[in-house]
Amino acid sequence: MAMGKLKKGTPRGSNRGRCCVSLIAAAIVASGFGYVVMELRTKDWACNSAEGALGMPGNGEFDKNSWSGDLRTLEVAWNRLCFGQPVASEKLRLAVFSKKWPAGGVPGGMERHAFTLYRALAARGHEIHVYTATGNGVKGEDVVEGELRVHFVQNEAGRLDWSRAWKLLESSGIQFDAVHSESVALPHWKAKDVPNLAVTWHGIAYEALHSELLQDLIRKPGEIRTPETEKSMAERIPRLLDEIRFFPSYRQHVPISDYAGDVLLNIYQIPTENVHIILNGIDEQNFRPNAALGAEFRLKIGVPPNATMVMGVAGRLVRDKGHPILFEAFSQIRKENPGVYLLVAGAGPWEDRYRELAPNVKALGSMDPSDLAAFYNALDIFLNPTLRPQGLDLTLMEAMHCGKPLLASRFPSITRSVIVSHDYGYTFAPNVASLISTLRSAISDGSRELQRKGRLCRDYAARMFAATKMASAYERLFLCMKNEAYCRYPLPTDCAP
Numbered sequence: 001m002a003m004g005k006l007k008k009g010t011p012r013g014s015n016r017g018r019c020c021v022s023l024i025a026a027a028i029v030a031s032g033f034g035y036v037v038m039e040l041r042t043k044d045w046a047c048n049s050a051e052g053a054l055g056m057p058g059n060g061e062f063d064k065n066s067w068s069g070d071l072r073t074l075e076v077a078w079n080r081l082c083f084g085q086p087v088a089s090e091k092l093r094l095a096v097f098s099k100k101w102p103a104g105g106v107p108g109g110m111e112r113h114a115f116t117l118y119r120a121l122a123a124r125g126h127e128i129h130v131y132t133a134t135g136n137g138v139k140g141e142d143v144v145e146g147e148l149r150v151h152f153v154q155n156e157a158g159r160l161d162w163s164r165a166w167k168l169l170e171s172s173g174i175q176f177d178a179v180h181s182e183s184v185a186l187p188h189w190k191a192k193d194v195p196n197l198a199v200t201w202h203g204i205a206y207e208a209l210h211s212e213l214l215q216d217l218i219r220k221p222g223e224i225r226t227p228e229t230e231k232s233m234a235e236r237i238p239r240l241l242d243e244i245r246f247f248p249s250y251r252q253h254v255p256i257s258d259y260a261g262d263v264l265l266n267i268y269q270i271p272t273e274n275v276h277i278i279l280n281g282i283d284e285q286n287f288r289p290n291a292a293l294g295a296e297f298r299l300k301i302g303v304p305p306n307a308t309m310v311m312g313v314a315g316r317l318v319r320d321k322g323h324p325i326l327f328e329a330f331s332q333i334r335k336e337n338p339g340v341y342l343l344v345a346g347a348g349p350w351e352d353r354y355r356e357l358a359p360n361v362k363a364l365g366s367m368d369p370s371d372l373a374a375f376y377n378a379l380d381i382f383l384n385p386t387l388r389p390q391g392l393d394l395t396l397m398e399a400m401h402c403g404k405p406l407l408a409s410r411f412p413s414i415t416r417s418v419i420v421s422h423d424y425g426y427t428f429a430p431n432v433a434s435l436i437s438t439l440r441s442a443i444s445d446g447s448r449e450l451q452r453k454g455r456l457c458r459d460y461a462a463r464m465f466a467a468t469k470m471a472s473a474y475e476r477l478f479l480c481m482k483n484e485a486y487c488r489y490p491l492p493t494d495c496a497p
Helices: 109-123 162-171 205-217 227-249 258-266 291-301 323-336 351-355 369-377 394-401 412-417 432-464 467-482
Strands: 022-031 034-044 093-097 127-132 143-145 148-152 178-182 197-201 252-255 309-314 340-345 361-365 381-384 406-409 425-428
Touching: 093 109, 093 162, 109 127, 109 148, 109 178, 109 394, 109 467, 127 162, 178 467, 197 467, 205 227, 205 258, 252 258, 252 467, 258 412, 291 369, 309 369, 309 432, 323 340, 323 351, 323 432, 340 351, 340 369, 351 361, 369 394, 381 394, 394 406, 394 432, 406 432, 425 432
Parallel strands: 093 127, 093 178, 127 148, 178 197, 197 252, 309 340, 309 381, 340 361, 381 406, 406 425
Antiparallel strands: 022 034, 143 148
């Protein structure tokens, strides 16, 4: 495999080593089964990203229109480049390990990512074999769809049986050019023996620690941690250390946000030539602006024609997705602005609580992915109050593709890769007071300003978060792993940005 060494060229990591890593400094002391957070401080180092920090210009060191060199030295997401059409002479054979596939049940973000990516790669002429399990744990029928083959290999518990899947892979007789694991679908003790392997990280333990701290900080005075929370906090740092130690077992690392890339480089200390940022992509054919579809959806769920603004949130309705702070914040907002409505798509413990805020809140329950485009198009602005700075939520990108501005938690994964400018929306500190203030700002700006931001969001999403853009970046990575000649950029087949 050619990825192990670098050709001479631009030194990678010369700026990223000091770029925008939000380090959490906390004094934590043991208390029973858990930890007590004594102090939380966050220090953000200046960013050297291409777009720049939120509302701030970049320092000009990366020019997507003129950049050339070895892709393994690239300091920003590969999505910023333009790799052109598939290389007809280089058909890839790719084996994929994914814990779940969207067959049965409501798919989560990782399943939807896998479904979009591998269908797009197969459409580009590559032979893709996915070893996985169904979303609902019920054994499914294997899928053959053109160049895409999906093999359901699951144990009695309905989970991916990676060991049996590996034996199936070996018995196929296929010489795979690369093996790709979605997070730890292929465990590290097996991955270390696979030289042509890449792994995509949808969330890492360092980000999970950040989430634990934030969730503890929003506890009400006198609110006691549950035994489960105490246990989780007690185990979090040992799990983080274990993860940092086993990550080098994987050869090539694909973080799905610029921030996660910095963490892998600077905290996990993965060699710079083994970290390749590729942001998630959305099927742009399914998510696009459609005012008529949105108006029909509003009518269907009972939003009155005289509503002054319609906001929306989607996903699991659980604590770490920020629903405690959104519930409290919108309880105040609806008193001040009776014409403002909130649409809540998803299921979970907070669903019944939101029903208490009717009629201004419409709790819609779980939605089929095919209905999400109508949901987004019914909104004036999309909210994401998450307390989990992990991965990069697909809902943000789907809403942008539908031409909707965003209002989201101010986490580096979001401000460095998605809301990179105030033109794309609003960010807030993950607490009730900041969320209320930011919601008031959006309401004050009014529908005309939100529509302007939404158009810019659509343009940015088309450039950065299209499924075709994501697939071409992964294709180039796998080609680079197979043949070092493809590590150079631009090639004659590459397109102008």
